[in-house]
Amino acid sequence: MSKKKSLFVDCSEAANCCDKAQYKEASFFEKLKIRLHFALCGPCKKYSTKNTKLTNLIEKSDIKTCTEAEKKQWKEKIEKEISN
């Protein structure tokens, strides 16, 4: 992706930077860009608020995922039972 070295970005790029920021993967320059964009753009500011809220909720919920090995073992059991 070729990025123009401009501080002024469109909404889709701002959203992209905002998503990256949720995973702490936004660079300093990207963070600067979204700050500036949000100051000018209401809807994007709103998206950012929602997005951050989502991150906080997921963190708070402490969801756990099953490992692939666990899933595989269940699948095998189910398949074995079906074929019987």
Added chain:
Amino acid sequence: MSVNKIDATKWVDKYSDYLFNYTIVRVNDREVANDLISETFLAGLKSMKNFKGEATERTWLISILKRKIIDHYRKINSKKGKAEVKINYSEEGNEGDWLEEQAPDRFDKTAEDLMENEELGLAILDCMENLTEKQAKIFKMKTIDGFDTETICNEFNITPSNLWVIIHRARVTLAECLEKNWF
């Protein structure tokens, strides 16, 4: 009947995370949770013909799981003595004779907080069912398991910008769904 046809081979991919989170807060032991979920799937297979399609498949599986969890509680409690709460009042003179006064606060969380977090977790997983299978998988890897972008891109053979588009769509869908169902 054909409308409500059950495809048991899809159960694991569709419901295992939900069932797992439901179980783990109740039994607090990964291995036990695993076994209970296995039993649930097998019991589900056996009683598939009783599934009337009145509830969703997941609700039905949860109702089986609930019974498995209760059975599990009974089993560990029937090992005599373990079920008893042994109360030892403090030796002498200590301030606060009651157990409650002696127990340390469990972090800073109240029972209500823990309960709310559990419900929240299930609500989020619920909303994830609105995502496509690929979206859900990638979103979970990135957000919950915390894999880095490169690893996921390699695994799914996609570019980073593909990944961010998928993540973006997933986040928008989830935020909307949670707004409706949680707040």
